[in-house]
Amino acid sequence: MGLRTIFKKTLYNLKYTKKRNNSVSGKYFLITGASSGIGLSLTKNLLNKNKVIGVYNSNKSNLDLIRSNNLIKVKCNLSDYSDFENLNKTISNKKIDTIINCAGIFGSNNQSLENIEFENLLNTFKINSVSIIKILQVMEKKNLIKFLSKIINLSSDGGSIQLNNQGNAYIYRLTKSALNSISKNLSVDLFKRYKTEVITIDPGNVKTNMNPKGFLSADKCSEYILNIAFDKKNKLNGKFINLQKKEIPW
Numbered sequence: 001m002g003l004r005t006i007f008k009k010t011l012y013n014l015k016y017t018k019k020r021n022n023s024v025s026g027k028y029f030l031i032t033g034a035s036s037g038i039g040l041s042l043t044k045n046l047l048n049k050n051k052v053i054g055v056y057n058s059n060k061s062n063l064d065l066i067r068s069n070n071l072i073k074v075k076c077n078l079s080d081y082s083d084f085e086n087l088n089k090t091i092s093n094k095k096i097d098t099i100i101n102c103a104g105i106f107g108s109n110n111q112s113l114e115n116i117e118f119e120n121l122l123n124t125f126k127i128n129s130v131s132i133i134k135i136l137q138v139m140e141k142k143n144l145i146k147f148l149s150k151i152i153n154l155s156s157d158g159g160s161i162q163l164n165n166q167g168n169a170y171i172y173r174l175t176k177s178a179l180n181s182i183s184k185n186l187s188v189d190l191f192k193r194y195k196t197e198v199i200t201i202d203p204g205n206v207k208t209n210m211n212p213k214g215f216l217s218a219d220k221c222s223e224y225i226l227n228i229a230f231d232k233k234n235k236l237n238g239k240f241i242n243l244q245k246k247e248i249p250w
């Protein structure tokens with residue numbers, strides 16, 4: 001890593017101090033993308049005091065290393081609708097308090113206009129954008145949405161239409177913009193019906209499989225996400241925010 005990058009990384013991390021979180025205990029959390037990166041860190045953090053239904057696709061081994069009776073692992077490829085039956089069976093009648101929707105992929109390495117592959121685009125759309133709707137449909141059939149106090153969708157500032165001044169990454173940007181649209185819509189709909197808060201977060205520049213050169217550790221990022229998840233002021237419903245709770249334009 002060059003000096004310039006070290007300097008930038010240090011500056012970036014200065015914004016993130018130790019977060020003291022209020023916490024909750026004895027609740028059910030459903031975490032998608034629980035097998036890697038930010039979702040894995042959130043899962044480990046929450047298991048001390050809560051139960052986690054951890055959704056994975058291909059990386060079960062990371063979850064197998066966790067020794068906790070509070071972890072329930074469920075294999076669900078979010079782009080394969082027959083797999084949702086696994087989720088259906090696992091959820092059973094569990095009163096899930098919070099969903100943290102972390103699952104996501106970048107799409108492909110080459111997303112220039114002439115290289116977009118439509119199968120790939122649609123597959124990414126299923127995972128990044130509409131999987132939260134499918135999960136909620138599974139819960140609604142069991143009349144469980146009324147117990148949900150929060151949904152946190154991990155989006156990206158790449159999904160902000162207003163901030164886009166680069167004209168690249170078509171697949172990632174469009175699927176995150178769609179997630180933002182769904183998230184905002186849910187925040188109106190579910191808050192009206194059940195007082196469920198729906199919050200959209202850009203986690204920043206985080207070192208994970210998706211972003212190996214990221215500046216912030218997944219553990220630090222998850223501290224900040226939990227600070228938002230445990231926020232009791234109830235002022236974040238319908239907002240698109242960064243880890244410091246600063247609003248990002250849609």
Ligand SMILES: NC(=O)c1ccc[n+]([C@@H]2O[C@H](COP(=O)([O-])OP(=O)(O)OC[C@H]3O[C@@H](n4cnc5c(N)ncnc54)[C@H](OP(=O)(O)O)[C@@H]3O)[C@@H](O)[C@H]2O)c1
Nearest residue numbers: 033035036037038057058059077078103104206208209210
């Ligand atoms: N890292 C960053 O800098 C950054 C920046 C902005 C936004 N984000 C967003 O943050 C979220 C978490 O990403 P991350 O950085 O933690 O990346 P990551 O380490 O690559 O984790 C991605 C997770 O998504 C899951 N996933 C992928 N395809 C799936 C599928 N078909 N079905 C079910 N699960 C699937 C993976 O499961 P398996 O491993 O089991 O396949 C994995 O647990 C993503 O939505 C990402 O877009 C990240």
